[in-house]
Amino acid sequence: MKNRIKVERAIHDLTQEDLAKKIGVSRQTINSIEKGRYVPSTILALKMAEVFGKPVKEIFQLEEGD
Amino acid sequence: MSGKNFIERENQQLGKFRALPHVFKVIGLVASTLSLMGWLYVLFNQLNPPYLLVVFQDLLLISMLLITISKEKVEDEYIHQLRLVSFGTAFVAGVFHAVFQPLVNYVFEGINQPDPSSYRGFDGFFTLLIMLAFQIIIFHSLKRLA
Numbered sequence: 001m002k003n004r005i006k007v008e009r010a011i012h013d014l015t016q017e018d019l020a021k022k023i024g025v026s027r028q029t030i031n032s033i034e035k036g037r038y039v040p041s042t043i044l045a046l047k048m049a050e051v052f053g054k055p056v057k058e059i060f061q062l063e064e065g066d
Numbered sequence: 067m068s069g070k071n072f073i074e075r076e077n078q079q080l081g082k083f084r085a086l087p088h089v090f091k092v093i094g095l096v097a098s099t100l101s102l103m104g105w106l107y108v109l110f111n112q113l114n115p116p117y118l119l120v121v122f123q124d125l126l127l128i129s130m131l132l133i134t135i136s137k138e139k140v141e142d143e144y145i146h147q148l149r150l151v152s153f154g155t156a157f158v159a160g161v162f163h164a165v166f167q168p169l170v171n172y173v174f175e176g177i178n179q180p181d182p183s184s185y186r187g188f189d190g191f192f193t194l195l196i197m198l199a200f201q202i203i204i205f206h207s208l209k210r211l212a
Contacts, residue, residue, distance in 0.1 A: 024142070
């Protein structure tokens with residue numbers, strides 16, 4: 001699964017730490033999600049979508065093989 | 067509490083690791099450092115009484131357990147997943163070590179004159195048996211109720 005978190009963070013001028021604080025997780029968690037090492041739960045994905053003001057499917061997209 | 071109630075309760079708590087507060091990680095880290103130093107000191111100086119070595123070994127294990135079951139500063143789902151993976155890996159590695167380490171020792175010690183009667187297996191057999199049995203029973207009980 002690919003994601004646009006890094007792009008969205010840049011648009012909203014948020015650091016990983018800022019985003020982590022907004023949704024109540026650690027910076028390492030944001031970093032792992034951004035790099036594709038960890039797939040977040042629906043709750044976390046929805047929280048991120050809320051912060052960026054966009055639907056979840058605009059932030060996370062399935063890749064071939066998922 | 068009946069068996070079914072226990073399983074239902076465990077199922078409800080699935081994913082919620084009831085860990086100790088974060089301060090216990092610091093306590094565990096200090097205690098394990100001191101225990102390790104004490105253990106090495108007793109080991110290399112061959113101090114008496116002999117049970118001192120066992121006391122430091124137990125203290126080391128308990129303090130490491132404190133580190134293992136303490137919360138991180140920020141507890142989230144990623145941390146839960148990492149903990150689950152690390153527990154699983156450690157569990158499997160522990161069983162492998164317990165079973166194969168005596169064999170490796172035997173092969174290297176008896177490389178010149180192998181003596182099958184001197185082979186001693188792992189003496190914590192029942193500890194591992196209980197750990198494995200618990201994992202199998204709890205996993206399959208929870209899966210059946212899912």
